[in-house]
Amino acid sequence: MAKKITTQELRAKIDSGKKDYYLVDVLMQNSFEAKHITTAVNVPYEVGFLKEFEAKVHAPKNAFIIVYCASSGCQLSHMAAANLEEADYTNVYHYVDGLAGWQNAGYAFEGQN
Numbered sequence: 344m345a346k347k348i349t350t351q352e353l354r355a356k357i358d359s360g361k362k363d364y365y366l367v368d369v370l371m372q373n374s375f376e377a378k379h380i381t382t383a384v385n386v387p388y389e390v391g392f393l394k395e396f397e398a399k400v401h402a403p404k405n406a407f408i409i410v411y412c413a414s415s416g417c418q419l420s421h422m423a424a425a426n427l428e429e430a431d432y433t434n435v436y437h438y439v440d441g442l443a444g445w446q447n448a449g450y451a452f453e454g455q456n
Contacts, residue, residue, distance in 0.1 A: 345424035345437040348409055350448045353438055356409075357382055364407040365400055369423045370442075378452035380411065380445055388412070388419040393430050396423075402432070409436045414443035 348356075356364055357380075368375050368383040369392075375385035386396045402408055408427060412420040424437045438444070445452070 345410075345421075345428060345435040348436040348438050350438075350440055350444050350450075353380075353409065353445075354448070354450065364409060365402045367396070367400065367408065367410045367423070369410055369412050369419045374413075376455055378442065378454035380442070380450075381453050383411075383453075386423075388423045388426075392423060393426050396427070404431050405433050407434050407436070408432055409438050411438035411441045414441045415439050417441055 353366075357366075362382075366380060366383040368379045368385050369388035370385070371387050372385055375383075375387075379385065384399060386392065386399055410420045410423045410427070420437055420439075420441065424435050427435045440447075442452070
């Protein structure tokens, strides 16, 4: 099971300025375009997720990968994390609170909104 990362830990990771992680938004493209967490790439969780992830992200199997979706009630990121682990990615983190947790903490988004 993927490890969990908190809002504060994710914020610290982003604020560090180091690009030693991959932040993956698994919502549909229109949601991503409307708002997403800075530094995130969009790989919607749907049929072919793993293939799309590997084509877009090019992460080594031991990379620090963080996946998120809308909120703690959204299961897409949980399923995406499980898929990545099944594909032998060994350092997968699940940002359970997602966009809702980020917003509740008062942090800004990138996107059209």
